[in-house]
Amino acid sequence: MSQGLLTTTVGSFPKPDYLQKARNQYAAGRLSREELAELERRATREVIALQEEVGLDILVDGEMYRGDMVAYFAELLEGMAIGGLVRSYGNRYYHKPVVTGAIGWPSPMSLEMWRFAQSLTQKPVKGVLTGPYTMMEWSFNDYYDDRRQLVLDMARAMHQEAVELDRAGARYIQVDEPALSTRLEDLDLAIEAMSIVTQGLRAKTITHMCYGDFASAYPRFLDLPVQQFDMETANSGYDLADLFKARGFPEDRELAWGVIDVHNHLVETPEQVVMGIRKGLEVLPPERLYIDPDCGLKTRTPEEAAAKLRVMMEGLRRVRKELGLEQ
Numbered sequence: 616m617s618q619g620l621l622t623t624t625v626g627s628f629p630k631p632d633y634l635q636k637a638r639n640q641y642a643a644g645r646l647s648r649e650e651l652a653e654l655e656r657r658a659t660r661e662v663i664a665l666q667e668e669v670g671l672d673i674l675v676d677g678e679m680y681r682g683d684m685v686a687y688f689a690e691l692l693e694g695m696a697i698g699g700l701v702r703s704y705g706n707r708y709y710h711k712p713v714v715t716g717a718i719g720w721p722s723p724m725s726l727e728m729w730r731f732a733q734s735l736t737q738k739p740v741k742g743v744l745t746g747p748y749t750m751m752e753w754s755f756n757d758y759y760d761d762r763r764q765l766v767l768d769m770a771r772a773m774h775q776e777a778v779e780l781d782r783a784g785a786r787y788i789q790v791d792e793p794a795l796s797t798r799l800e801d802l803d804l805a806i807e808a809m810s811i812v813t814q815g816l817r818a819k820t821i822t823h824m825c826y827g828d829f830a831s832a833y834p835r836f837l838d839l840p841v842q843q844f845d846m847e848t849a850n851s852g853y854d855l856a857d858l859f860k861a862r863g864f865p866e867d868r869e870l871a872w873g874v875i876d877v878h879n880h881l882v883e884t885p886e887q888v889v890m891g892i893r894k895g896l897e898v899l900p901p902e903r904l905y906i907d908p909d910c911g912l913k914t915r916t917p918e919e920a921a922a923k924l925r926v927m928m929e930g931l932r933r934v935r936k937e938l939g940l941e942q
């Protein structure tokens with residue numbers, strides 16, 4: 616492994632066609648849970664093989680068994696259910712999760728697939744959980760009078776899941792808080808909740824947030840109790856580099872730096888990736904700078920996701936070589 620600029624991804628990968636079809640068949644009652652699970656394992660094997668082939672350092676299970684990052688956990692947590700259809704973004708409809716009772720941790724929710732993915736590779740597989748703030752914010756609340764109580768109960772449940780991954784040997788645990796990116800006025804609540812989720816973990820802790828006005832929340836958002844901030848940077852022209860250069864970034868924290876725009880079908884050039892990595896190196900030394908795509912890859916086609924990762928690694932190899940990092 617290289618001594619710096621370690622590479623990873625945010626978490627989700629696109630589902631192959633056969634898995635999409637199988638999920639629909641399962642929903643229609645035409646496929647058993649075990650038949651679907653076998654295809655989820657097949658897709659997970661393929662995602663691990665792709666990550667190994669392109670040469671990533673820290674892998675993920677690809678979330679082949681999750682539909683939506685909130686709904687997946689909502690279906691399993693005590694006190695949550697999936698509600699009726701609601702409308703979002705024009706003509707798209709989806710089932711919004713609903714809080715119907717006291718939130719509780721039922722049994723491991725992500726551990727089995729993490730273990731399976733980790734059994735397929737010598738490289739570390741990151742545990743990836745949806746953060747308590749995002750779980751609350753993207754659900755209806757039909758039970759709690761006080762949203763702080765709701766988010767803290769959610770944090771205790773997600774903490775228990777993180778403990779399971781930690782005990783099983785996960786070296787990296789990421790707690791995604793995309794909902795916070797656009798609701799930074801709730802930062803104090805999110806910080807309080809995150810301190811419950813990450814308390815006492817041995818694994819390196821990470822949070823992923825999507826694009827937001829972090830300048831207005833600086834430096835308070837750096838009080839989120841995690842060791843690594845995984846940020847969406849390519850798609851905003853690397854404006855966070857200017858913020859951190861002007862106002863500083865804590866010496867005891869790391870950055871995972873997005874150099875691939877996941878919202879764009881176009882595949883970047885290696886030169887664009889090199890430029891993006893150099894922007895990150897203006898902020899932090901290679902030992903504390905991780906390189907990844909901006910966000911989850913699930914919205915791309917499998918071909919686009921693979922092509923984007925290959926070009927990310929091509930650009931990365933050029934920078935590693937310049938810096939004498941390649942072993």
Ligand SMILES: [Zn+2]
Pocket residue numbers: 793823824825826847909910911
């Ligand atoms: Zn994101």
